[in-house]
Amino acid sequence: DVKVTQSSRYLVKRTGEKVFLECVQDMDHENMFWYRQDPGLGLRLIYFSYDVKMKEKGDIPEGYSVSREKKERFSLILESASTNQTSMYLCASTAYGTEAFFGQGTRLTVV
Amino acid sequence: GEDVEQSLFLSVREGDSSVINCTYTDSSSTYLYWYKQEPGAGLQLLTYIFSNMDMKQDQRLTVLLNKKDKHLSLRIADTQTGDSAIYFCAEFYGGATNKLIFGTGTLLAVQP
Numbered sequence: 001d002v003k004v005t006q007s008s009r010y011l012v013k014r015t016g017e018k019v020f021l022e023c024v025q026d027m028d029h030e031n032m033f034w035y036r037q038d039p040g041l042g043l044r045l046i047y048f049s050y051d052v053k054m055k056e057k058g059d060i061p062e063g064y065s066v067s068r069e070k071k072e073r074f075s076l077i078l079e080s081a082s083t084n085q086t087s088m089y090l091c092a093s094t095a096y097g098t099e100a101f102f103g104q105g106t107r108l109t110v111v
Numbered sequence: 112g113e114d115v116e117q118s119l120f121l122s123v124r125e126g127d128s129s130v131i132n133c134t135y136t137d138s139s140s141t142y143l144y145w146y147k148q149e150p151g152a153g154l155q156l157l158t159y160i161f162s163n164m165d166m167k168q169d170q171r172l173t174v175l176l177n178k179k180d181k182h183l184s185l186r187i188a189d190t191q192t193g194d195s196a197i198y199f200c201a202e203f204y205g206g207a208t209n210k211l212i213f214g215t216g217t218l219l220a221v222q223p
């Protein structure tokens with residue numbers, strides 16, 4: 001059974017904290033993505049990676065960074081969490097052009 | 112840059128056909144997808160179409176692609192209450208970097 005696993009389902013952090021969201025896939029996919037999902041705004045692409053150590057900015061990269069040191073792991077980092085980063089965060093992975101598999105999501109609340 | 116747009120809401124009666132529309136700006140997409148998200152659940156791939164195809168049919172689902180107008184649609188025949196969900200279109204751009212962009216999502220409400 002293919003899997004994309006996000007490290008936390010729910011997370012509550014304080015404003016100004018550094019936050020790490022981890023994503024691991026076991027399908028040997030080259031491509032991994034981080035999105036945030038907000039009502040009425042759909043899934044907005046934060047960062048993506050097409051290979052180890054490669055990263056590309058998506059549509060809303062401000063306030064975020066990423067790390068991909070190993071093929072199976074893609075980490076999203078909130079350098080200094082702010083209340084406007086309260087959201088559902090979704091990680092996905094795919095081979096070239098095939099179905100994207102999603103993690104279960106992390107609902108982050110910044111207080 | 113790339114942009115994918117959908118209308119936010121569609122309401123239909125049970126048994127009718129639903130048509131969910133999507134427009135995109137970048138013509139270099141290679142694959143286009145429709146995903147379904149039920150309340151409190153993750154995204155589920157419904158169907159996809161290669162950019163060199165015009166139409167794909169899969170049971171109650173029909174996908175139409177008009178490359179000239181950059182328009183993608185999903186038709187659900189005989190819509191059931193279980194089809195109530197948010198539907199996302201998505202595009203995959205291959206090339207030097209592989210990018211997957213989603214639309215804003217359309218909430219389909221099926222009235223009994």
